[in-house]
Amino acid sequence: MSALEEQIILFETYPQDARTVDEAFRRPLIHYVEFLETVHDMVIDLKEKRSRKKLDLFKAFTKVKVDAGEILKMNRDIEDRHRQLMEALGIFTALRVQVVDKTTKATEVKLDVTNAHVEATRAIVDATKATVDATNANVEMILTDVDAHAILQLPTVAFVASSVHNPCLQGTREAVLNTIWQWADDDTSDKPIFWLCDIAGSGKSTVAMTAVESWRSKGVLGGRFFFSIASNEASTTDKFCSTIARDLVHHIRELVPHVAGAVKQNPSFMRCSLEEQFELLVSGPLHHRQGRMILVIDALDECKSPPQRKELVETLSKVVQKSKKLKIFITSRPDP
Template identity: 45%
Template sequence: MPDALKEFNDAWKHYIVTLRNILARMDGLKRSRDQGVKGSIEKIKGAKIDTGDIADYKQEILQATRICKDVANFCQNQLQAEVWKVARLEPEKPRPMGTQHKTCLPGTRVAILREIRQWRLDPNADKRIFWLCDVGGSGKSTVTLTMCEEWDNTEGVLVGRFFFSKNARQTSETDDFCPVIADDISGRNKMILKQIKTTKEEDPNLLRRGLRHQFSKLIEEPVQLAGTDIVLVIDAMDECKEEMRGELIKLLVEKLSSMPKLKLFITSRPEPDITSILQGRAIVRGMHFKMHGKEQQSNLDDIRTYVDMHLVNLLTEPQRWQIVERSNGLFIWITTAHLELRQAQGPAAVGTTLKSLLTRGKGGDINQVYASILRRLRREPSSASVNRGSAGDNWDCSL
């Protein structure tokens, strides 16, 4: 059993025990009142005592519920990573250039892509940091890769990118951040390439030094030589270890003033430590874009485009409309559901999987989909899991 499931099971058991204890105490109080209270005056006194006790019980229930909810949210994030690894059936390779992601499908994410383009092209923009902040699974990395590839083919701009991912040490820490960014930028600018090469030759231990020193030598000083605009793209900042990402964000904000041609494009979940640094700063544009949720019609339209492209050979048109509505506008739900439907062998299995997706839990409940995947993998022989699970290697997550 994955550690995340074990932690959730333990938290749920503790929650149930807590509720049962409160119920037992309330029953005991009721019995004492019914047996020992005589006369109307004593009943009034007893009622006052009961009101105070009930208020205490209510607080205990709320506290236990909050704790259980926090653990559940944490376990959801951990389980997401576990299921991804199991579905791929191979160790996660470090891909700091974002090659594990796909670009947006044509005609999707139109509004947010337009805003990013306008921000990059504005020569007088005071807000030199564009922060795309939303929940996990909303498609931030897809948008990021789309802009990177577009800027790679645009004259007058250099791009240095780093895609964080907690599934590999290299992409969950900042040790390789500066070298990867430097290599990316220098690959399209000969003057910067020469400068970085000379710097490395003069200091053979440069790549073993701290983040601040590496940033100064590999990024801050070389970009002064650029005759074009530069965009540093940092995806999934929340997947970098907390103490390291805090140091990195503060360093980027501090150094931005010394690099007038540089802008920062950052994506992350709304983690408290990241929000405390970026939210409310005059140089930051963006914040929450609500790239998920059925309240935004554009989200459902984009998901419908994805489903019509990838599930047209598996589902009828009415079935595709049903699964779009069931997604609740959450991109990660539909892509994970797509993975499960692809594993089904034959029309009957597809029908059974679809029924499970449409009826288990609430709409857009990603935990139910993860649980379905784990149940399937437990049922399958290991050899079949290997042969069929490898389809995840080509899982198209574009939107």
């Protein structure tokens, strides 16, 4: 009995908008419970009457007949009330299903609206991302233009035709070339400078050009400088570092912002010493690259100024000790 009463209380706690549906089952259930309580009272009453000890045999026999009749009647009443309750329960279940369907459909509508909002938000995000990408592209273009402007401030030497030679013919100078290739490929070597000295006309510049072409194809060429006594610019070290730096960004595009940044931060770099220029424009940017890098310097002896030659050799000797990734190939006549 208490369990049924608890169910009634539970039904009465449903939301107000569902009370109409609950009413289809609540009243029959209450009537059923009240009827069971009445039956319970009747059974208790009959039990008490039968337990009286002063009844005679006839009265007791008559009472038994009455009890049986009442019990049969109560059984029929219980079955009838149970049937009514089950019918009400069926109606209640159907109505509750309708309410659930209605609630589900309302939820689906809200979900569709939410999905529409999500799609709209996603579209806005995509549009914003596209705008950001376009802005970044514009910024990158602007930065690229700024970097290009800075790189163009690097003065370069226009090498004369007589200082630029053709590579070695196939099958020639193989011994010396093999020695050079072994030196270039040996990352454990403690000799970062390869100095090829020979007399005039021995083909040093041809070997240098062969090395340039080979290392360019392998992606390890950093830059080149061909000294020539036939050119005022190519016979001094005044534009040596800036020319190497221009070559550096030409062969290794990833170093463009680093070289450009050095130029922008030091607009008066041409007034610096040769060692300072090399550190600023070449060694510094090379710190941002992985792997070895080779510079080619041909005909060092054609640098007209002995003090400049001495300063260049000393500078190169220092920088290769600081940077283990840098190697330098030099050609010259003996005792330049």
